[in-house]
Amino acid sequence: MNMLTKATPFALAALLLAGCGTTGEVDEPAQPTPLEDRSQPAPEAEAAAPGAQAAGTEQGPEFALRALDDPASPLSRRIFYFEFDSSRLNDRERELIIAHGNFLAANPTLTVTLEGHADERGTREYNIGLGERRALSVRQLLLLTGAQAQQIATISYGEEKPAVLGNDEEAWSLNRRVEIIYAGR
Amino acid sequence: MRRLRILVAGAIALLHTFSGSAQAALTIEITQGVEGALPIAIVPFAWEGVGTLPEDVSAIVAADLRRSGRFAPLPESDLLARPHEGSQVNFRDWRALGVNNLLIGRVRAMGPNTFVVQFQLFDVFKGAQLAGYSIPTERADLRRTAHHVSDLVYETLTGQRGAFNTRIAYVVALGADAPAGTRYQLQVADADGFAQQTILRSAQPLMSPSWSPDGARLAYVSFENGKPEIFVQDVASGQRESISAYPGINGAPAWSPDGRSLALTLSIKGNPDIYVLDLASRKLRQLTTSFAIDTEPAWSPDGRRIVFTSDRGGKPQIYQVEAAGGRPTRLTFEGEYNARAEYSADGKSICLVNGQGGRYRIGVLDIETGLLRVLTDGVLDESPSFAPNGSMLLYATRDRGRGLLAAVSVDGRVHQRLIPQAGDVREPAWSPFAQR
Amino acid sequence: MFAELRKNPRALFYAVLVHVVIVGLLVVSLQWTPQVDAPGQAEPIVQAVAVDEKKVADERKKLAAAEARREAAEERKREQARRAAAEARDKRLAEEQRLKELQAKKVTEERRQQEAERKRLAEQKAEQQRLERLRKEREAEEQRLAALEAERKMAEERRRREEEARRQREEDERALQQQIAEEQQRLEAERQRLAQQTIGQHSALIRQAVSREWLRPTGSPNDLKATFRVRTIPSGDVVMVETVKTSGDSVFDRSAEAAIRRASPLPVARDADSYEAFREFNFEFDPSKG
Numbered sequence: 001m002n003m004l005t006k007a008t009p010f011a012l013a014a015l016l017l018a019g020c021g022t023t024g025e026v027d028e029p030a031q032p033t034p035l036e037d038r039s040q041p042a043p044e045a046e047a048a049a050p051g052a053q054a055a056g057t058e059q060g061p062e063f064a065l066r067a068l069d070d071p072a073s074p075l076s077r078r079i080f081y082f083e084f085d086s087s088r089l090n091d092r093e094r095e096l097i098i099a100h101g102n103f104l105a106a107n108p109t110l111t112v113t114l115e116g117h118a119d120e121r122g123t124r125e126y127n128i129g130l131g132e133r134r135a136l137s138v139r140q141l142l143l144l145t146g147a148q149a150q151q152i153a154t155i156s157y158g159e160e161k162p163a164v165l166g167n168d169e170e171a172w173s174l175n176r177r178v179e180i181i182y183a184g185r
Numbered sequence: 186m187r188r189l190r191i192l193v194a195g196a197i198a199l200l201h202t203f204s205g206s207a208q209a210a211l212t213i214e215i216t217q218g219v220e221g222a223l224p225i226a227i228v229p230f231a232w233e234g235v236g237t238l239p240e241d242v243s244a245i246v247a248a249d250l251r252r253s254g255r256f257a258p259l260p261e262s263d264l265l266a267r268p269h270e271g272s273q274v275n276f277r278d279w280r281a282l283g284v285n286n287l288l289i290g291r292v293r294a295m296g297p298n299t300f301v302v303q304f305q306l307f308d309v310f311k312g313a314q315l316a317g318y319s320i321p322t323e324r325a326d327l328r329r330t331a332h333h334v335s336d337l338v339y340e341t342l343t344g345q346r347g348a349f350n351t352r353i354a355y356v357v358a359l360g361a362d363a364p365a366g367t368r369y370q371l372q373v374a375d376a377d378g379f380a381q382q383t384i385l386r387s388a389q390p391l392m393s394p395s396w397s398p399d400g401a402r403l404a405y406v407s408f409e410n411g412k413p414e415i416f417v418q419d420v421a422s423g424q425r426e427s428i429s430a431y432p433g434i435n436g437a438p439a440w441s442p443d444g445r446s447l448a449l450t451l452s453i454k455g456n457p458d459i460y461v462l463d464l465a466s467r468k469l470r471q472l473t474t475s476f477a478i479d480t481e482p483a484w485s486p487d488g489r490r491i492v493f494t495s496d497r498g499g500k501p502q503i504y505q506v507e508a509a510g511g512r513p514t515r516l517t518f519e520g521e522y523n524a525r526a527e528y529s530a531d532g533k534s535i536c537l538v539n540g541q542g543g544r545y546r547i548g549v550l551d552i553e554t555g556l557l558r559v560l561t562d563g564v565l566d567e568s569p570s571f572a573p574n575g576s577m578l579l580y581a582t583r584d585r586g587r588g589l590l591a592a593v594s595v596d597g598r599v600h601q602r603l604i605p606q607a608g609d610v611r612e613p614a615w616s617p618f619a620q621r
Numbered sequence: 622m623f624a625e626l627r628k629n630p631r632a633l634f635y636a637v638l639v640h641v642v643i644v645g646l647l648v649v650s651l652q653w654t655p656q657v658d659a660p661g662q663a664e665p666i667v668q669a670v671a672v673d674e675k676k677v678a679d680e681r682k683k684l685a686a687a688e689a690r691r692e693a694a695e696e697r698k699r700e701q702a703r704r705a706a707a708e709a710r711d712k713r714l715a716e717e718q719r720l721k722e723l724q725a726k727k728v729t730e731e732r733r734q735q736e737a738e739r740k741r742l743a744e745q746k747a748e749q750q751r752l753e754r755l756r757k758e759r760e761a762e763e764q765r766l767a768a769l770e771a772e773r774k775m776a777e778e779r780r781r782r783e784e785e786a787r788r789q790r791e792e793d794e795r796a797l798q799q800q801i802a803e804e805q806q807r808l809e810a811e812r813q814r815l816a817q818q819t820i821g822q823h824s825a826l827i828r829q830a831v832s833r834e835w836l837r838p839t840g841s842p843n844d845l846k847a848t849f850r851v852r853t854i855p856s857g858d859v860v861m862v863e864t865v866k867t868s869g870d871s872v873f874d875r876s877a878e879a880a881i882r883r884a885s886p887l888p889v890a891r892d893a894d895s896y897e898a899f900r901e902f903n904f905e906f907d908p909s910k911g
Contacts, residue, residue: 085500085522121545123525123538123567124392124612125437125450126494126501128413129457129478132434136455155412156434160390165361167565167586210850211902213824216911218835218880255839285836285879308875310882343838344872576839596839 064107065185074099079163080138082176085122087133089141097138100180101145108148114138115179116156117163119172124158131156131178138178220596222257223342225250226284229261230304231269234294240327242292242302242334249335249349249377252601253576254594256342259284271305271314279309286315288338298324302331306338316341328380348572351376352616353579354394354403354420355590357383357608370608371405373420376572376579376615378590378603384420393612395438395447400617404428404438404447415449417464429462439482439491441508448472448482448491448508459493461508472510483527483535484508492516492535494524503537503550517550519557525568526550529595530575538567547580549595560597570615579603579613634745641737645730812894819895826888827899835880837908838872845873846907849881853899857886865903877906 068075078100080093089097104110116131116138135154142152162175227247232238250256259282268274269291279287290304299321306316318337322330329350336347357370371385371394385391389408396403397417404417413435418425429435433452440447447462451469459472459482473479477497484491485508492505495513503526504513517523522540529535529549539548539559547561547569563582570579575595582591582602588611590603847868852861862878881904889899 085496120565121543122501122522122540123481123494125480126478126496126524128392128434128436129450129452129480132452132457133478154433157390157408158392160392160408161367162361165586167583211820211824211898212848213828213831213902213904214910215828215831215835215877215880215904215906216908217832218837218876218908219833220839221836223836223876280882283883285883308879310879342872342875344870594839 062184064103064110065182067103068182068185075103078180078182080134080178080180081173082134082178084119084172084176085130087130087137089137094141097141098145101142101147104142104148104151105146108151111151111153111183112142113153113155113181113183114142115161115181116154116158117161117175117177117179118159119175120159120162120167121172122159124160127158128156129158131158134176134178138180220598222251222255222599223286224257224259224282224284225286225288225338225342226259226264226279226282226309227288228264228267228269228290230289230302231291233291234300238292239324240331242327242331243288243290245328245331245377246288246335246338249332250338252377252592252599253339253349254596254599255339255576271307274307276307276309276312279307284309286342290334292327295321300324300327300330302327302334304334304338306341328375332375332377343576345576346574346618348574348576348615348618349376350619351573352400353378353570353590353613354396354616355581355613356391356394356405356611357606358390358588358611359608361609371403371418373403378606381606384418384423385425393437394614395440396614396616397440398442398444398617400619403614404440406436406438415447417447428464428467433457434480437481439484441484442486442488448484448493450480450482459491459506470510472506472508473513479504481525485528486530486532490528490532492526492528494526503535505552516552516555517557518555523548523550527569527571529571530573536569536571536578538569547578547593549578558597560593560595561591561600563591566591568612568614570613572615573618579615581611581613631745634741634748638741816890816892816895816898819890819892820898823888823890823895823899827884830884830888831880831904834883835906836876838876841870841873841876843909845870846905846909847874847877848906849878849904850901851881851887851904852901853887853889855889855891855896857889857899859885859887868906873906877904880906 067073068078070076074096077096080089080097082088082093083090100112104112114135116133116135118127118130118134122130132154135156139152139154143149159175162171163177164171164174166172227243227250229241230238230243247258251258263282265278265282266273266275268289270289274287274289285308287307287309288304289307290302293301293303295301300323301319301321303319304317305314307313308315316337318334320330320333332350335349339345339347339349352373353376354371354373357372359368359370361367366388369387369389369391370383371391372381372383374381384403385405385407387407387409389411390406391408392406392413394403394405401421402417402419404415406413407416408414410430412430414427415429415435415438416425416427428447429438429449429451431451431453433455434450434457436450436457438447438449441461444464446464449460449462450457451460452458454471456476457478457480458474459479461470461472462468463470472482472491473493473495475495475497477495478501479493479495479497481494482491483493489508490505491508492503493513494501495504496502497504498515500521501524502515503517503523504515506513516526516535517537517539520539520541522538522545524538524540526535526537533553534549534551536547536549538545539557540546544563545565545567546559546563547566548557548559550557560578561580561582565583566580568581571577572579577592577594579590579592581588583589584602588609589605590610590613592601592603593599845868846866847864848866850861850863850865851859852863853859859882862881864874864878867874868877887899890896
């Protein structure tokens with residue numbers, strides 16, 4: 001939560017940039033990341049999103065992915081949070097997602113997996129449905145922002161993979177989420 | 186004159202006696218009783234062998250009967266005598282203790298690994314034997330034999346088939362806070378939680394185990410391939426096969442009572458709907474078509490109806506639909522959250538998770554009257570599963586952030602936690618009756 | 622007729638007499654009937670017819686023959702007359718003889734008749750004497766009977782009076798009995814009422830005791846119903862429980878029976894009168910009424 005609060009000004013800045021750069025110039029990383037990073041492809045990501053391999057042949061994606069590590073960039077915030085039993089996105093989440101949508105639109109070779117999650121309350125299979133619904137609502141916004149359908153995969157883990165252990169509202173609020181996972185990271 | 190008077194009086198008395206018996210003897214109506222556990226004395230079985238008794242058969246029986254909620258075994262310290270055969274039983278003593286029934290027996294070693302379990306069940310007030318058995322068994326099967334004894338006692342005294350000699354399946358998550366990450370296990374155990382056996386391990390989530398009607402196979406959801414997939418696994422051999430790996434959700438498998446199909450949840454059309462998968466042909470039939478989340482199907486015992494969870498009305502509630510298809514009707518109206526229903530053995534009620542005021546508890550809903558009885562008092566109770574005889578419910582509850590299994594009698598009177606074990610235990614499923 | 626005859630013996634006598642006379646006349650008339658002789662052979666009537674010479678000759682011859690025949694006939698006639706005279710004489714003599722005999726017979730008859738008359742008169746007298754005797758006897762008998770009848774009537778009257786008295790006595794007795802019975806019934810009813818009250822109170826206590834001990838089988842349907850007969854001893858201890866009507870559900874039945882036995886000794890009434898109701902009575906387990 002704290003992290004998110006701190007990130008808000010950056011997110012707003014990113015949104016402004018995104019709004020001006022209609023041609024998708026935002027892929028310029030604000031801070032270059034060490035090159036070593038790109039030599040570590042995640043084996044899981046390959047399995048989960050085989051489409052990423054085709055994109056990986058170009059130099060672009062690895063370069064673009066560096067933007068995700070910039071703490072000042074809204075792209076460094078890759079978890080979107082939800083209210084209980086809801087897939088509605090609040091304004092702050094929408095801003096973050098739009099940033100990612102613009103980023104994906106500007107980098108059509110990038111692929112993502114949206115992981116939907118729920119808190120532990122309610123039944124497990126219903127939460128699978130809820131997680132999927134959350135992932136799909138994020139996907140919908142990404143598509144509206146310009147990302148291509150083939151760039152986005154979704155999966156729901158329901159309450160099976162909590163981000164935080166705990167049985168209070170703080171833990172639950174952190175677990176009701178969609179994570180956007182970029183292939184190649 | 187005096188004699189006459191005596192005669193007259195005698196005649197009157199006779200008349201009264203006569204009319205008394207003619208107008209039916211006094212009848213006292215008993216219309217109310219106590220809904221209570223039946224007091225029973227279980228004398229520790231005699232051990233006739235070398236060394237120590239490998240399994241405390243009578244203790245297992247006592248625990249089984251107590252867990253059912255329908256029996257109140259007398260504490261061992263209250264036993265006045267410890268007879269092992271009928272001739273040693275003094276019924277008056279046991280009557281004085283207020284027990285209705287008395288169970289005595291012995292375990293006799295026949296060889297290093299073979300035994301005979303003998304027992305006799307008495308009606309203390311009648312002074313009559315109600316049942317007596319002699320069951321040959323082996324060391325590895327002693328626990329099962331003890332559960333079998335429980336079943337025989339239970340059936341004799343309640344008229345209902347016992348469900349002690351059955352099994353449960355559940356999922357355990359281990360090392361949630363360990364650096365190596367969470368590991369998942371699918372386990373099978375005796376109905377009392379003992380004799381655990383892991384039948385599948387995975388680094389990815391395992392979910393929703395469901396017993397085939399013959400009790401030989403389990404269907405479950407596994408994320409082992411990075412996406413949800415439904416497998417069917419033979420419990421004894423461990424052989425398994427993936428039977429549903431469609432894009433999106435593959436969840437909530439539920440066997441039809443004839444074992445030929447699985448109802449399941451798929452989201453191939455963009456949102457979760459209930460489908461029926463024919464296991465032989467692998468053909469899919471879509472059963473529900475709402476834009477809401479439809480999931481957690483369960484078949485009625487006669488296979489003609491299916492209940493499922495749907496939030497088509499805004500919040501998750503239970504709906505019922507003809508298994509052949511049709512318009513679903515809503516069954517639950519009490520509470521803002523009702524999900525994961527399962528039919529009782531007679532098909533007249535469903536157990537479910539009822540959420541009210543932020544608490545999730547196990548309830549039983551009478552389908553005809555719509556009356557909901559909440560049986561548990563947890564905060565996050567889930568996954569209720571009826572015993573095959575409908576007498577008890579198994580469910581998962583939370584204690585200090587950890588999931589564990591608990592049982593409640595359907596009347597809600599007896600609550601019991603199954604033996605604690607490592608990890609976060611969840612999603613228990615009670616097997617059908619053992620094939621007999 | 623005989624009754625009439627007995628009543629009038631003179632008539633009999635006359636009847637007999639008349640009959641005797643008639644019979645006598647008949648006999649006499651029979652003997653007196655004259656013998657009517659059958660008419661003798663009539664002589665053929667000769668027809669004289671004129672004839673010729675030859676015929677005259679013949680005629681002469683015939684005349685001669687006829688003369689001869691006439692002579693003979695005359696001779697025969699004379700003979701016949703002689704014979705007839707002889708016969709008549711004989712006949713007269715026979716008749717005289719017969720009349721003589723008849724005269725004798727008539728005398729005998731008259732004598733006999735006189736004798737019979739005498740005898741009859743004697744008999745008649747005897748009969749009259751007999752009848753007189755009979756009459757006297759009858760009168761005596763009638764007197765005796767009348768006496769008997771009077772006696773009988775007196776006895777009857779006496780009996781009637783006795784009967785009447787007895788009936789009255791019985792009537793009184795009955796009235797008394799009735800009174801006794803009514804009093805007894807009133808006392809009995811009062812006793813019963815009190816007993817009933819006690820029985821009611823103890824029934825309630827027993828109901829309570831058994832209900833408290835009845836561990837109803839969980840989930841057993843509400844429409845089961847079973848009836849048991851119990852026998853107790855005055856301490857309230859149940860000595861027998863017998864199923865009168867099973868519910869059809871052995872578990873239900875067993876739970877009910879156990880409840881009765883668990884509740885033993887039952888709080889039965891202690892006084893002998895009320896206890897009787899609890900010596901043997903029924904329990905009906907019917908949760909549908911609860």
